[in-house]
Amino acid sequence: MASINFKDIEQKVSRFWEDQKLNQPETGKGEKKFITAAFPYPNSPQHIGHGRTYTITDIYARYLRMKGYNVLFPMAFHVTGTPILAMADRIREKDEELLDIFERIYHISRKESEKLTDPKDLVMYFSKEIEQGMNEIGLMIDWRRKFYSFDVHFNKFIEWQFRKLKEKGLIMQGEHYIPWSIKLNSAVGSHDTKGDVDPQMEQVVAIKFKFNDGYLVASTYRPETIFGLTNIWVNPNIKYVKAKNKEGEILYFSKDAAEILSNQIDLEIISEVDGKEFENKKATNPANGEEVPLFPASFVKSDVGTGIVMSVPAHAPFDYVALRDIGKENLSVKIIEVGNYGMPAKDVVEKFGIKDQNDPKLEEATKALYREEAHNGKMLVYKKGLPVSKAKEEVKEMLIGKNQAFTIWIIANAPVYSREGDQIIIKKVNTQWFINYGDKEWKDKSKKLLSGMSVIPEDGRKEMMATMDWLDKKACTRAKGLGTKFPFDQSQVIESLSDSTIYMSFYTIADKIKEFKPEELDESFFDYIFMGKGKPKNKTHEEMRKSFLYWYPLDSRHSGWDLVKNHLPFFIMNHCAIFEDRMLPRQIVLNGFVLMEGKKMSKSFGNILPLRDAIREYGADVVRFSVVAGAELIEDTDFSVSVASGVRERLEYILDFMEKEEGEEEIIDRWINAKFNRKLESLESNYDKFELRQISLDFFYEFYNDLNWYVSRKRTNPRLNGIMRKWARIMAPIMPFIAEHIWREKFKNKGTIFSERMPKPEKYDEDVVRAEELVKSLNDDIERLMGIVKKKPNKIYIYIPEQWKFELFEDISRIREMKGIMKEASAKYNDNMEFVSRVAKGLGNRLYTMEKPIPRKIMEDQLRDAKAFFSKRFGVEVIVENEENSSNEKAKGSTPIRPTIYLE
């Protein structure tokens, strides 16, 4: 088998494409298609997962080009946000973990990576790397339009966008809670934390218990259990404070808690209180006015919640065990009925066999009971029979309404530590800027647009609709990060999901805008280009307007499935807010991820396969094929060495037929042509619907199997050049290098294959295909029979049924109903009623669906043609005989859908 030098082919073909300017469409020439994929964030080299979205986009671009469109597929780099800044900081701090990843996975030497302490250098390093990878994988990108989202020209564009949003009343200011690091003095995302943990926010209820001159504050997830309160836990070994809130109420917290919470609520600390001072005191339960004792507990942590814990031993395993440890478990008051528990917490603790407060199983027991009660619990007090899930909300509202409780935000997955080592807290920001995605009118217009767009796969539309339903105010600025300064507050930077919503329009002018100085890019400049307001400043300015009008609207937007809940709805909504109706996007195409040997790729698993490594190893076309052919569009696809090498080997096998001298035309040539043409019928619709998996099955895997069968049936040399010429064009979008190569080298064409059209299906003979199915099933039957007989026969007989049986089967396929068939048959085939009824019954359900049998002549020709094949395969003489010429009793059972075989 010929081994292909992919590397040589890729380089040669790349050069040719460059000469042809295949990727540089002329503005205004013919009917256009403008397609984009989500631009990358260059904080690492791309891996094969990124390759999937881009490959799908490129396949579409090339396919559209082969349909005669003038196609623009541009690319840029999204550098907005903080992760790259954080990364540069870490490099400066010589973060061992990060440097190790750079060395091991990204193949960047320590020396080199230690130089990348300027965020800009990081951006340039990785973007160059990514750009090279995109070229190597064969993306038809028009690089003349490349830009970075921190480019000053782009900044001006984004400022323009935000002024437009503000004019429409979609920008607003208000208070907002965010995860915060005191040491970093900034909001934190996962990239700012130790171990890349994403800090999760959660709201809990803080209940006030009358105590002395003020209130003890205890936070809880389960306000409804307040009715089962028996005591309050305080830790005698930690420091507490007495503080005053805005309303002048005295509140007690642990000292740490007060410090953390002072970032959320206004607190004035009055004095420190020792934990021991709470001993032997009592506080009042606001829900029922009962006095409960304060008990000392070492498990109460100073920096969790408020440092004061309410105790409900009937329903909280922790509280039960803690009370049991001091011999007071009998205090439990049951307030929730659930399952067949007597005393829920007690029963669960005993079921889990928990010894004391320090038992690690306690956590598990708590979770189990909480879930059970939340789902199936019913209140015994307050409102008898009320489900716990409802009571939780009601009691919370009730307590807050009576000023007996308030809500606070906590880190749900605490403790999370920042890079600097301090614990992440929640801070309230009073002057946060928002985009108001909750605006009703805006939402409605956007949903209307979405319902008219093409979304592939269709499920994505539902998800985006649902997202738009709950979308509300979205914080759009932050204090730090690369990107564009917020025009209405220069201390803020526009956040990354907010500056990437209409950037596709910028591509249409990105090449020419560089001719202008930044200060020229004022309001009127963009108003003219994108809205047609006013007059052009000069010729270039006028051309930019034309370019926008030519390329927009966007014909197809491609991204991973994960952007469905954020970027894509923003993309749609911002287009609706800014542009005229005729400029709104037309299609969204979504795809799933790539798994590596069945596992999610991640830095921690160390199983990231960089795209360029994969290309070097397997060749660009094989990688392209492997990442798109293995699964349905939205499903995750698995990349594995065995898949890639399997693809490569099959490809080499198929290409092997290219140069062979052609043999004579035989029946089996009609067969392979028929099968090929049948698949061709659905080719274009499969491309249009992104059924790339189906195309790969049809024209790669199954085609490969067909070739195998074809070769085994063919007596003379293969005769496949006609098919192969078509095959190259069919596969060209998916495997462009190989396709271009064979188009020009093997078939000696001058131009590029991408100026050709997809082949159209020709008429074919369906009967030949069905007759060949018969040959295949006969082949299987003979094999099975020989296996059963366990003896090699002298001769194999195949009996072609008599003509009247073909007529009978035709009648059956027309009537498709037992009684009618028997009626018709008794008139026509009276002598053979026994055969007819046996056959008809034997058909079972197939009676309802049977197709017309193939003509006897065709069956005869095909089986006689296959004689040589059978003989060779089974090593014995094969005799194909007509039923009427045979004296063998077995021959009488032969039918048009299953000719009888007889082994002698």
Next chain:
RNA sequence: GCAGGGGUCGCCCAGCCUGGUCAAAGGCGCAGGGCUUAGGACCCUGUCUCUUUGGAGUUCGUGGGUUCAAAUCCCACCCCCUGCACCA
């Protein structure tokens, strides 16, 4: 809690929208055979149960229903996964 997705023959997964050709494609695994010094790779065959070509019986989360006919349509229930934002 809210939203979205899903439960298929050892595993992964297609089919269900447009009911019948579905005992249910494909891949992996496993078994046998071929090829090889051997292993790997590759090729062929088998892989729900019973059955000497036919065929029969039980299957598609659970329980109902519609239909001549349901993995496919309808209803109820159980279980699992993902996301919930200021983060790219």
